[in-house]
Structures are given as C-alpha cells and as structure tokens.
Amino acid sequence: MASYTFHRKNRPLALYAGAFAVFIYLPIMFIPLFSFNSGWYVKFPLESFTFHWYVDLFQREQLMRALWNSIKVALFVSFFSTLIAIPAALAVARYRMPGKSAAIGFIMLPLVLPGIIMGTSILGLMNWFNVTLSLVTVTIGQMVICLPYAIAVLLPRFIGVGRALEEASADLGEPPLRTFFRVTLPIALPGVLACLLMTFTISFEEYFMAFFLGGTEITLPIYIWTQLRFPDDFPSLLALATLIITFSFILVFASLRLARIGESLTQEGAR
C-alpha cells in the first residue's frame, strides 16, 4: 500500500479534526484548572493558586473508604474478567466450532445494553434469591461490563501469536498445556497486561453497577455522586476528579502502549 497516493493532505479536514480534538478535551481541562483555584465558586476570574482542596481530600474518612472499596473491586474485576477472557479469546481466535458467531454476539451483548437496565435487572435477580448486596455483587456486575472489552483487547494478540512457534513446541513433545504456558501466554503477555489495566480502569470508574448493586458499600464514583449535592464540597470534588482523571489517563495510556508492544511482538512471533 506504499504506492497509495490518492488521499493528498486535506488541510481543512485536518483543521476540523484538530478542532474536534480540542472540543473533546476542553470541558475536562476545566476540572484541573478550577481545582487549584482558591475560590469556593467555580467561576472566572480565577482567584489565587492553592493546594488546599487536595489536602482537604485526605481528611475525609468516607472518601478513603470509598477509594479502598474501588481499588479492591477493581483488582478482583480485572483479575477475574481477564482470567475468563483469556480462554474465550483463544477459542474465538483459534477454534472452528458450530454456533461461534452466536456465542460472540452473546458475549458482546453488554455493549448494547444500557447500564441502567443491566443494573436494575441484576438487582431484581439478586433480590429474588435474597442475596445481600455488597462489593461482591458489584464485582460480578462489573465483570459482565468488562468482559466484552477484555476479549476485544486480547483477541488480536491471540490471532497474531505465532502458530509456528506453538507447532514447534508441540513437535518437540511439549504437552498442550505446557505449550500454552511456555509459548502462547508469554507472547500474548503484553496483551494480557493491557487487558488487566483496561478492565481495572473500567471497573474503577464504573457507575451503574456500583450504584444499583453496592447496597450500603460505596465506591469512588458513587461517593462523587452523593457529594455533588453539597455545594461546599464542589472544589474538593474537582481536586478528586483531577486525581482520578490523571490516574486513569496514565493507566489507559500504559494499556494502549502495551497493546502496541504486543502487536510488534506477535508480528515477530509470526515471522
């Protein structure tokens, strides 16, 4: 495709795309801006620079509890959804089997179900079986949300993994499971790490499941949601939001970089 020259640079289009990028970042950029502003109210002109709102965060016990809850849930969600997604992605990538496209469609279903419907429906079922709502129910709900993304992240890694290497391993007498752990998995490892980071981020920020299935336990997004009612807390929420956004940008960036490393590795594996 190197000889492909039909799409000469179109400057207006590039400008439009640039403007669009600015538009999607602009509202988010106001959050950090005002989080360092000493005024109680979020408005121009800015007053003086302060770290006060950040310091204030560390004195909130409820916030610390919500943060800890979020981290716990996100760790479990990312571990288990990746664990389930690995064999599923492998099956989708490698196996010819009847009913495969139906199964894929079924697994991808959460992508086209509104969060409120999944949340209330699982709530109804849990209630019917008298399951007490807790962080465990939140974890299960969020695993469902994460699974389609996890499989989508892993799939290209498994399609790419060098089959030649696997066949070589099998020919040299390695049993299948050892081939998987010594050849397939190491090559796909960047993809697996990317998947762990991605699902961690999704869970960390997920709102609907945490809201409907959390019972009395709250996670960070629910904490933000409940605090929004109190105008006095607004500047502190801006500081908290700044920290969360920075943190998730770093995680997602790392995840996408890892996925790209995985890409180059799998190409090498295929060679």
Add this chain to the structure above:
Amino acid sequence: MTVTSVSGPAPARPSAITRFLHRHEGWRGHLLLAPALILMTVAIIGPMWMTLMMSTWTVRGFDIIVTPGLANYTAMANNPMFPVLIWRTLEIALTCTIVTVVLVYPVAYFLAFQTGRSKAIWLLVLTLPFWTSYLLRVFAWRVVLGNEGAINSGLMSLGVISEPLSWLLYSQTAVTIVLAHSWAAFAIVPIFVSLEKINRSYLEAAADLGDTPARRFWRITFPLSLPGVVAAFIMMFVPTMGEYITPIMVGGPDSMMVGNLVQAMYGPMANWPAGAALAVVMMITIGLASLAFVGLNRLVQR
C-alpha cells in the same frame, strides 16, 4: 494447534475426556468459552428474565403481588405523561446520535486516510478522554455550562454578556450537547474501523478509470463505510436511551428521560414492578429503533 483446557500434567495414557476433546475441536472451543458464557447467562439472561417476570407483578402497599398481570403496562398506556416521556427520550437520543455521527464521520475519515504514520497517536488522542469516567465527563460539563460556570462567568468577566445565559444549563439543549460529547468515541471507532477495512485498490481502480475524488467517495468509500455508520448509530443510541445521570446533572424539569423514571421506581418510589415494566418498554424501543437502523442501511445499500 493443540491447546486444550485439560488441567494437570499430561498423563501417560490420556483419559477418555482428553481423547474426546483431542478429536473434537468444536467441543474444545466451547469448553474454553464456557466460563464466559456461564457468566453471561447468569448475569444477563437470568436478570432479563427476572425483569420480564417482575414487570407483570404489582405492588400493593408494602407487598409485591406476584400474580402475573398487565397492570403496569395498562397504567403506562393510560398515563398521558408516559408517551411524552418516551417521545422526549427518543428525540434526545436520536438528535444527539444523528448529530454526533454526522460530525464525527469526517474525523473518522481523517483518521483512516490522512494521518499516515501518526495514525496511532491520533487514535490515542481521540479516544483517550472516553476512558475517563463518564460521570466525571458529565461533571466537567456542569463546570463549563453552569450559571456561574466557565462559559457564563468567563463571558461576563470579559464583558460580552451582562447576565448568565440561562439556556446553557438545565435545558434539553444542554443534555443533548453533553450526551453527544460523552459518547462520541462510540461513534468514531466503528466508523474508523469500517473505513480502515476498505481495500485501497478499489479506489485506485476507480481513479484509473477516471472517477473524480468526489465520485470515488460517494460510490466506493461511503457505501463501504455504511456498516460502520450503522454500528456507530446503535452503539451511541443505546447508552443515550438509557441515560439518567446527564438529565439530573445538566438538565432541567423539561429534560427528564425514561431512565430517570426507572431509577426513581427502583429508588425513592419503591415500585420495582413498574420500573421493570418501564425497562421492558425501553428495551423494546431500543430493539425496534436498532432494527430500523439496520433496515435503513439495507435499503440504502441496494
């Protein structure tokens, strides 16, 4: 390819199950898919069935009467507020979906055809914000649009306006803008993927046969990107239909959506069966609208 999911060290003489799995690739695949399918069944099919059942129950006082009936649905049909609510939700979701898909198409086109070596960076730049919490993105808009928010106070301190533009916050317009912004990545990615898949040699062939760039676009690029456009429609329409945070955060009394009522039924109003019936109606609306998109696509592609 000989990966199986049988655990433990390989036995000297394979068991019957191992031999069976070794011979049947399909079963091996299903076994690997099983955990995911079981989770989905437990957490989607079960709950959906439950919601469907629950929508036929009724609440009397503090009791739930589990005798099936259509009371919730007839109550909805007889309530003049309900069609208004459904219609408004459809209007908001459709407006923001159509506007976003139209606005985003050129961006996806740029991404697929014009970015060259910097494609990965552009893709990262355009999708990164959407991985941050959706709650925080809506929150950000409240900061921007509020009566004392960035736009109003900024314009006022510059002397452009003397009092806040009240339509910015607490309006249906605000809800539409914020929803479009929140879910734009769901529209960019499918369109980008379908444009990326187009075989460039078709375009070369058309050019060799004398087609102008505009004709190439309308006769090749655009029709081949339609599946992505339909996917973008559905991916964006679905979450916006089920929305209830945005109307609370930046909408006013005239922008309440079906999702708000569902949430109220499960929350303060404590009438789960009525909420379940609303959820069922919402699902049917989404299903019908998605079918309409797909049908429209078929019609256009002929």
